[in-house]
Amino acid sequence: MRRVxxxxxxxxxxxxxxxxxxxVDGEGDFEATADAVFAWLREDDARFSPFKADxxxxxxxxxxxxRHELSADLTEILALxxxxxLATGGAFDVRLPGRRLDPCAVVKGWSVQRAAELLTSAGARSFCLNAGGDVVTSGGPWRVGVRHPEHADRxxxxxxxxxxxxATSARYERGDHIIDGRTGRPATGLLSLTVVADSLTxxxxxxxxxxAMGTEGIDWAASLAGCEVFAVDADRRVLRTPGFPSVAKQPAAA
Incomplete structure (x- = not known):
């Protein structure tokens, strides 16, 4: 089954x-579960988007x-x-001065991970859920391409x-949109940074x-248990942790 x-x-x-x-839960296939997955994502968009006034x-x-009136889900998101x-010394901050509260950087992964858990609970064992390039997989193995930070077709x-x-954070889709909360200026030390972990959250x-931390963020992410990192810095150097599960090791910038 495939759906977009x-x-x-x-x-x-x-x-x-x-x-x-x-x-599967009394159904003959996974169509009903897929309906629930996309309904969940639309619901989360309505509940947690800073761009929706209500x-x-x-x-x-x-x-x-x-704070005590918030849903359990938003309370969990804000705690994350x-x-x-705190873990980044303020580099990552969803409450930047002069800007609205924007937890989207956590909401997306949290929401898609929950959606993947709906699939697992329904009995799906081999699936790939891709949300704008951030991916959760089960079974497989699945091959996932990481886009070149400067060439959309590579x-x-x-x-x-x-x-x-x-998941990948980069400058190629929205420009310098990630702000270093310590300085209030766009984070420009990296072109892209990809993290592999057990959950998309x-x-x-x-x-x-x-x-948001810039080049120091590579070592910070790599130090976290269960995280593997692939990064391209502003000087176009490629850095990766030894356990990053690459199929083919290719130069990132040419």
């Missing part, structure tokens, strides 16, 4: 390779909700944001995942947090 929908401002693709026709995040940011703010590496997640959060 536009959610949270980017394409989300789902591929399930389990045989259709097997019994979202829980926007209402909290305007002071219309007290605070964890990475890959800088290909990795192989069985059960895990991969961690991979996506760590990739953004490390990117």
């Amino acid at each position: 929908e536009h959610v949270m401002g980017f394409p989300v693709s789902l591929r399930v390779d389990d045989e259709l026709g097997q019994e 979202s829980e995040v926007s209402r909290y940011d305007r002071g219309e909700l007290e 944001c605070e964890h990475y703010r 890959l800088c590496t290909v990795l192989e995942l069985t059960d895990g997640a991969v 961690e991979a996506d959060s760590v990739a953004t947090a490390a990117f």
